[in-house]
Amino acid sequence: MPSRPVYPFAAIVGQEELKLALLLNAINPHIGGLLIRGPKGTGKSTSVRALADILPEVTVVDGCRFNCSPVDPTNMCQDCLVRYRKDDALLQTKRPMRVVALPIGATEDRVVGSLDIEQAIKLGVRALEPGILAEANQNVLYIDEVNLLPDHITDDILDSAASGWNIVEREAISIGHPSRFILIGTMNPEEGELRPQLMDRFALHVTVGEVLDEKLRVEIIKNNLAFGENPVGFTKSFEAGQENLRRMIQEARRILREVTVPDVLLEVVARACIALKMDGHRPDIVIVNSAKTLAALEGRREVSVEDILRVAKMAIGFRTRREGFEEPATGEEIQMAFETALKEKGLIDAGTSR
């Protein structure tokens, strides 16, 4: 059905950590976004687009510029809400999720929205010209090279990502609209770092490097060539894998609410974070949320020790500590901290929870 086939997610070779992070975020956007670090040409945008292809469709209000949800009143713009309350029928339509890419050199007006001057002059009405954050509602917002974006724009985006709302207060307008999206950013660390505050707000970080394994590299090249020559055929051959993934995501979303975290594991996480001197509460919360989502993805209703260990590095391996005076923890440090915490609580490493 889509006009141009997208490289299938199931066909991506290697990059296990990246794929996991993408899936987790897709299942549970509450985790808080993903930042992919790596040099150019390592398949970042390919994987993001591939992801969008296996995400379930969204239901939107037909004709609404903000892609409002027709059923959830906490996710409606003023217009839609008024009509909803009056029990006016809100025409619905289903749509596949899109990847809304933020262009380089985007100005704040384009991102947040601004005064619709045409309407202002023609009709004498203060109307909002929706920006990218409106387009991104219920979609995926993809920001390439987020470290090159001017800080204030990144702030605006992260604010919306955290609260789920975009509040526009500029140029004689004051309007809020829902803005819930899966946030994925990329950056090349050699070109400079993000402010620690902004980095902190991307919940997970994954570093992609070049694939050094010869066999894998060959496979990547082969796949790429095959896809280039015959996109439709290539995608078809992975259809089973894609369907499987789609199903897994839907299932995971369904059972996510039922997943529980044993108290003792909460303590383990807290202990490890204290030992590593992490700032604030986000590290703990992100680890727990991601672990829950991972359990859901694998069809389990209880979080295990494994889950925690698998997500720990993505969740905290980049956060500066002690208010910036200490570098982020390394993989080994994280591993050690968790192992110590597990031992203290009497849980064996690599075992299952109690």
Added chain:
Amino acid sequence: MPGPVDRRDTNALPELFMETEKPVYPFTAIVGKERAKLGLVLNAIDPSIGGILLTGPKGSGKSTLVRAAAKIFPNVETVEGCVFSCSPSDPTNMCDLCRERFESQGTLPMTKKRVRLVQIPIGATEDRIVGSIDVERVLKEGLRALHPGLLAEANQSILYLDETNLLPDHLMDTILDASSSGWNIVEREGISTSHPSRFILIGTMNPEEGELRPQLMDRFGLHVRVENVSDLVERVEVVRRNIEFTENPDEFIKKYEAEDARIRSAIEEARELLPKVIIPPSILDDIARVHYRLQVDGYRPDIVTVKAAKAHAAYMQRLEVAPEDVRIALEFALTHRTRISGLKEPPNIQEITTVLEGKTTIGKLIQRLERKSLRMPVSREVKAGGRLFNSLVAFLILVPAIALLLLSSPSLVEIIAQSPFEALLATLASVIIGVLVSRLVHRDSRPTRVKLLDLSRITSFQGRTSQIAVEDPEGTIRTPSMADLKRERSVILEEMRKELVTLKDFPKVVEPLRPPKRSREGKARRGTQYLVGKRAKIVTSSSKGRYAYYQLPKKRPWDVALVPTLRAASPFQRMRKADGVSIVVKPEDLRMKIKEYRAPFSIVLLVDMSFSMATSLVNIGRAIFSLHRSVYRRRDRVSLIVFKGKDAVVLQQPTTNLNMAVGRLRNVETSDFTPMATGLLRAWRLLRLEKQRNKDVVPMLIIISDGIVNVALNQPISATSRKYYMSEAQADVIDLAHMLKRDGMRVIVINTSHRRQEVPGDLFRKVTSSMEWYTPTELMLELAQITDGSYYGLSFTREGAAALKKSKLDDWFFFEASA
């Protein structure tokens, strides 16, 4: 179909809007953070305390606290239908309309409203905060009416500044004006009006991102630090509750509704009690005494302490203020206020406690010691008298010793006995020897005359690379100990202003008096004068900055100046056909906004960390601190790159937080080799990136080195240039200098070991070989020359060098240009 309804339109059902807001985490559900909660409660009880600033690391829950607190503030009485939420009972606090009605009718219809949390988003423009002309009404009715801004919405409510330290200065100033006067005066776009704007100012700040100017911090009544939680149980509970809230917000909120209501009514009761609370004169005295002892600036803190103490007493349902209330109030009111006109850090809680309990001898003793150590870093001054004394002693000891020696030799004695003349000669000889020896001793013990460079007194400076004529102030040695820079920072600042190298003068001095270049896109940078002594005011057409004036658009206009446009269109209305449109605006009427923006500097400090630089470290740290003041004010970003060994390392990414930069510097060790080219390359990359992120930023590189480079890049910049230089390392440096010049980066070169004389051997080398070779000093000069930058040469005096050899490793000296 018109677009979405403006959410502040009073015609829209207000209840609807409430529902569309995101569920708020309940106040009483917040785990721990008792002090922060108390601070917020005190402000709810008495809004005249002046607001509160919450500082703390990222993710510590500051925003959550503020949003939750807004829900427990008691409702306020407002005039029904008034868009400014005027108070119905106080005529001095009413907008014009309300006051007129009040005076004619005697009463005003009143309604109770929930306190709003009005947040100033980071991207807010000035017109949204202050208010602007109501476009709709102009176009529809031809009336000039005010469209109220955020300051109007915040009247009798809360104004919330998240990440206060990142708010642009001009916005901060506007807000603080209203905060202190309680009124918002609007004079823009043809509107001239004012309205009440009394709000509780709440701000949050993460010190990792940079600090807030002391004047701004001072405006907040109270301050509380929200720390990281190290208690296991507490931390776990936070996570647990957070998950519960995310999964089922409505139920969670219901769980804590009763508790929240209890706090709300406690606050209301306290409010009723507050006017009756008395403060005993002895306690007032105590408060004054403490403020005096702590040397707090001004009287505002005293007032705030009193108010906070009373509010606390009221909250505890007491009618009289007790010492306990005072202690708590002091901790809130003083920990963010600098002292002695900003020269001293704000007091910390221990200090306050100490002074409070100052009646004990121990307390007094501690105070005295602290005062002593704070006045001055431990320094020794070698007195001038010492010299004379030393040489005298030497003389007195030596002469008899030599005499004794001579006399003890029998043959000599015979000679003396035989010929008195020779005896005299011998005595003379011994005296002379004695004098010579003592002179030697004298020389060694003479204190090194270290002259300190005071750049603020530089006389002739052209922006070119000629050696600067430096005045030679009287100097004495200071031997600072390796004391904790952080603790003594404020004292160091004071000293630096008087004597030591202050880099803050560099930007002043570096700005060339040249006309600006046209930027590539042809955007007119009108009226740009690089004002010496002031920051470059760049007039740009970017969307940052303050709306300065308007002009005819040069390209596709996208920042329309509405009122000038309408004014331009109005004379022609009769001639134009109104095609179902209120006012006909043609392209020639469009006027574009031009905004003014003060460009910040992005300063890269590139520091050589090879062994020879070790002595200058302390002073480099001090010099960085001297940048402090201007960095806050101008939002400059400072980053630190060090090079040593074979590599260059970015120790500190661009930040407005200088503490961090200096902190990092303290932990660096020196090592062999000097890879200056690598350092320059790293710096160049960093500045390019800064430029990309913010095209208005002015990139500046300050390089501190002794010029002895010996490590080249792994790959040369240009294939050919290495052929011209004997040293590859030097070739690379020259190449990079050209790159810096090409990209318009300003450079300041500080050579820590400037030598004026040419070593004859080098001269010889120059003449005989066809390749260039620079002495270290020449290299630094060349660097400055190529980049059109400025050069500061600092050199050792001979005595200084000798003293250096003699000094213990703990003593650092700073030497500089002598005559």
